[in-house]
Amino acid sequence: MISRIISLTSGTIFGVGLSVSNMINPEKVLGFLDLFGQWDPSLIFVMLGAIIVSAPVFFLYRNKNKPLFADNFSISTLKSIDKNLIIGSGTFGIGWGMVGFCPGPAISSLALLNTYSVFFVLSMLGGFLLTKLLDRIIIPTQHT
């Protein structure tokens, strides 16, 4: 039960962070990606803020074997920089640059009742399902 509350709380706080930083707004994100034009460096500060808070915790917990409300940590143990990582990340970046939406902001923006957000999220879910379908045939994937 407590893990449910943690999940809901954590998701909500994440959504507040995306709102405060305005990273929920594709126009703002595209401003960051327009490095060679009218550049808005804000996204770097978002990442810095998040990393400054979370990195020390990950470091302090590196040898702990149990979280507070679950039986164990479920963290990716993948180490190798493989073809999937490179091709997948490259593909994701193209989609991200086309609209300015990555998964978190796209989901959060559903709160703003914008039709385009709904179309984006549905297409993204379609992309997940399509990959799962193809996964069985050609590309074995793993994710964090």
Add this chain to the structure above:
Amino acid sequence: MNIVNFTPQSAFLGGIIIGLAVIIFFIGNGRLAGISGIVNDTLVSKQNRTDNFLFVVGLVLGPIFYTFLTKINIPFLITSSLPIIISAGLLVGIGTKIGSGCTSGHGICGISRLSLRSITATIIFMITAIITVKLIG
């Protein structure tokens, strides 16, 4: 390059709030707040489905809370056409699934854990995104 619309304070504060969400999910449930993975698992995996679903619900509640508490209308603008939006959504879904993560999983959690995989992934998706904006922007 011209620097415009730069909002370092709100960006940094928003980042700290996102970092809090990451550590609560990690210390509490032992998991990384990689949103592409959470959304994908809500769709295709029975494991932790309720937790994943509730995290996604929270993501949508966040902006509602924020607007309610601050009375600030969140600036929001999409200028892309529908075919572009649908193609981009597909590419983001396929890419994050094959590449094992997105801006949150690789860009925030992975970099915070000093994962070489995530640092590489972040550099790659930043580069292809910047090139895409340069080409179609």
